[in-house]
Amino acid sequence: MRSPRSTPARARTLRRLTAAAVSATLGVSGLVVAQAATAPASTAAATPGYDTVCENMHTLGTLTRADVGRARAIMAGTVDMNQYGTMKLAANPSWKPQSGLDLAGDRYMHSLHWALPLLKTGLALGDAEGLAMQRRFTAVVRDWVADNPVKKRTYWQNHPQYLGFRIGTFVCMNRLAASSTDRAWAAAQLRVELAKGLAYGTSGNNTTMNLKLTAYAGAKQAGSQAQRTKARQQALAVAARLAHSDGSDLEGAPGYGMYLGTIMHRTYNVFTVYGASGSAASIGSMIAARGAFFTHASRPDRYLETIGDTHLQRIPSGVFPASSSAEWVRTSGASGRKPTSNYSRFAGGYAFGRSGWVAGVDTSSTFYSLRTADRYALPSHRHADTTALTVFADGVSWIADPGPYAYNGSSLRSAVVRRNAHSALIAPGSPNRSVLGQVKASATSASSDRTCVYDPGYLSGSGFELARCVYYLRTIDAVVVEDLVRSTKASGTVQQQWVLPTGVSAKASGHWVSMTGKDATGATRSARMLTSGAPRTYAGSTSAGILGQSYGVSTRGSVVRVPISVKTGKTARVVTVFTSSGSPSVARTTSSGRKALRVAVNGRAVTFSTSVNEFARLAAKVSFSRSKAKARVGQKVRFKARATSLGLPAKRAKVVLQEWRKGKWRKVRTLRASKTGRVATNVRMTSKGKKRFRVVVKAKAGSKGWRTATSGTLTVKVKKRR
Structure with a gap:
């Protein structure tokens, strides 16, 4: 007699289920951006264990119709929380923090959505093993409710993120459970959780968006008409508030803007399934606007720049229209519309520029980003990164942003969010994060870009005023940085700091810094930096030069610093030129009677007026x-x-x-x-x-x-x- 695991019928079922799966393999919480589930083919929709609404409740580790491996691991007592660690699931769980989980993992334990593979796979298998999985799912969620009565639930158990995923779990149970008793029990839980979910307003971040999505589905399943209307209106309000009209995010991190985009996409799907076509259309227009932002926030290697709490990640498939510029970036030019603009500044506090758009594997383009932080950003995922610059050229990330590392409350996590960890202007003391940067000039042409940001963040503390102007001279492929520093209280030294990632080596000599690195093909590349200051190179430390661009994984690079000494009441100025196209030179001059710079690379020169004039009048x-x-x-x-x-x-x-x-x-x-x-x-x-x-x-x-x-x-x- 054959083992149940090797029956031909089971094999055919799993092949069919896997073939119809949504292709996404990302984090449990979606903090590493996950592709939203799309409407399945009609044959897949009839598959036991698959449900369009349920699939759009969550961003699971793998959005397949039958995640057999994960379900079997849970049955054996092991829950893979991806980047948050591994949870041991006892026969009678205590629901207390575990050593195998980080801080986020201990909180995600209470979301319960990690248990859904038991229900989905159990229904798909439909045999003795599948029935056991379904019973285990029911036992787990009932045990959590019994051990955590409503009046004793903590702040984190009812936090919008975990409450939202938990509501979504009960939505799936109410729609999918084989037992009518279990479905009725899930409906009762939905009515309990809805009261708390709807009580949250619309002032939160992406976690609130996820909560309002699941609350709407929960209200459709077990709530009143008034609750359905309120949840739908709240979801629209949160979506409109978290996304600027130009598509940029309010969280200070493109990765979280992308995560918000996937939640909006799932909201669009759920609204459509439930017949809320007008609301679905509103969400759809917001999603389309976001495509342009992610287009410009992507480096030539197609990864989003790791600004704020952004991990290295690419634009997912299935979210943006096939004809969009975001699709062109995602497919490296194989489909979609080729972008036409080489520079864009966004209300979320970003400026991006590049030499051009190259299809296929791009190891020739230059790309840069400047963090202007000129709009209010939610504090959860924005870093203290005003004036931070990144440069990617010839297939190499030369000047980098540290990324988020991990949400574990560690000293390393605390370090990467501070100003000292960024390629920015760093003054004595700590900047006031509630004081925003101010864009003072922004312009672009076929030959050059100009972005100037004023940073008064240190002014009330240590008394330093900072300003940074970034010029990209497209005709000679050079990034020019002009920094102005003023001291209002006491003499001191401000550091012009550049964080170089692992794999990039640097050697300073006089006013020069020579750098080497390798592109994605393994070819050795070189770049040069010329500064009017005195650069010094340093090994990476826990305060600067540590990068956490993949969740929970840190790498150590190096740091180049140019000290800018300034006396009380005085102003100091430093000009730095970066290029991977040869050997630069820079000289002060005048242009039409205004102070100007003449920058040349291998003899090709550009003369332009500088920010001295801009800031003097602004x-x-x-x-x-x-x-x-x-x-x-x-x-x-x-x-x-x-x-x-x-x-x-x-x-x-x-x-x-x-x-x-x-x-x-x-x-x-x-x-x-x-x-x-x-x-x-x-x-x-x-x-x-x-x-x-x-x-x-x-x-x-x-x-x-x-x-x-x-x-x-x-x-x-x-x-x-x-």
């Missing part, structure tokens, strides 16, 4: 003083002010001296700043008492982009005449 700081703290009626007090922009003279400023009188600030006189940004005036004191003065710096008529700056208040104590 912001102002005020210093204000008076000659006397005390005076008498009839005497004059001299007031002095200086308007500067990142330490540079604000020559187009007008200064208004104001006095506080009768409950409001009133103008004393308007003054014009000199070429150095300085202004002075004498004011006669006409009455006794405490007089309060301030100055307000405004734009000269015709100027654009100014922000009004106001000084602190100065008080003069005026006594009566002698």
Whole structure:
């Protein structure tokens, strides 16, 4: 007698199921981006254990119709949580943290969706082994409910991420369980969980989107019409809030934007199945807009740049239209529409540029990214990475971003999210992450790109103002970085830091840094960096030079630093040129009467005006003083002010001296700043008492982009005449 595992009928069933499977092999939670399930062929839809709604509830380790290996492992007491570790499933689980799981794994234990392969595979097999799997699934979920009564559930058990997956598990049980008793029990659990799920508002991140999707399905299965309407409206609201109109994400990490995109795709599928066609159309338009963002966020090797909590990952199939530019990137040009733009800046705080779009294996293009962080980002997955730059050229990642490592609360995880781990400007102290960067210039042409970002994150702490302008000179294939640093409190040194990944070696000599690396074909490539500062190379450490671009796996690279020393009240400037196309040179010059740079690579030169002019007209700081703290009626007090922009003279400023009188600030006189940004005036004191003065710096008529700056208040104590 043949073993049940080798019967021809079983083999045919598994072959049929596997052939109809959705091709996705990614993380349990979808934190490593997972492909959303698509509607199956009609033959697959009739397969026991497969259900369109159920498949779109979760991003399992493998979205197959019958994940036999995983189910059998669970039956043997081992649950593979992928990047989060391995869970041991006892006959009577305690539901307590386990040494084989990291922090995220201990929390995902309560999602229960890892047990679904038992139900799905058990139904697909339909024999004695399959029945045992179904019974084990029922026993596991019932045991969890019994051991974790509603009134004793913790914050993390009811966190939107784990609650959402758990609701989805009960949706699958309600739709798929063979026993009507089990289906009714699952419906009762759905009604209990829905109350909590719908109580969460729409202000969360991707976890809230997943929760609202499963809550909608749960309400359709066991809830009221009011609950269905509320869950559907909440899902639409979260989707609209988490995605900017240009397709960029609000989480500060393209990988999480991609994960959100797959949840939106699953939402589209579920809305369609349940007949909510209007809501499905709204979600579909949002998905289409996101394709352009992921197109530009992809490097020439087709991986998303590892900005924020983004692992190395590619655009999944089945999410974006076959005619989209995202599909062109995913297939390396085999299908889809070839992108037409070489530069794009997104509201989520990103700028991307490249030399061009090359089909097939691309080991010739240059790509760069700049983190502007000029919009509010949810704090969970954004790093303190304003001004961070990455460069990928000739098939090599030369200047990298650290990635997220793992969500395990370790010191390494804490290190990679800090400014010190990034290829950015790093000042003494820690930046205030709630203070956003501000894009001050953004332009592109066929020959060059320009992006300038102002970073006041350190200003309230250590007193440093930072600005970075990145120019990509497409005609000579050179990335030029111009950094401006101003100290407002104390002299200090700011580091211009470049993180080089494993496999890239660097040697510094004078103002030069020579780098070598290998592309995907194994060919040796070289690149050069020229800086006006004094570069030094360092081995990677736990604070800088560690990359965690694959979950839970760290690699150690190296670091190049260029110190920028600046005195109190002064501004320092460093220019750095990177190219993989030869030997660069740089010189200061003028262009149409404006300060400019002349950059050449192997004799081919480009001259362009620099950010000195941009920043001088776009912001102002005020210093204000008076000659006397005390005076008498009839005497004059001299007031002095200086308007500067990142330490540079604000020559187009007008200064208004104001006095506080009768409950409001009133103008004393308007003054014009000199070429150095300085202004002075004498004011006669006409009455006794405490007089309060301030100055307000405004734009000269015709100027654009100014922000009004106001000084602190100065008080003069005026006594009566002698």
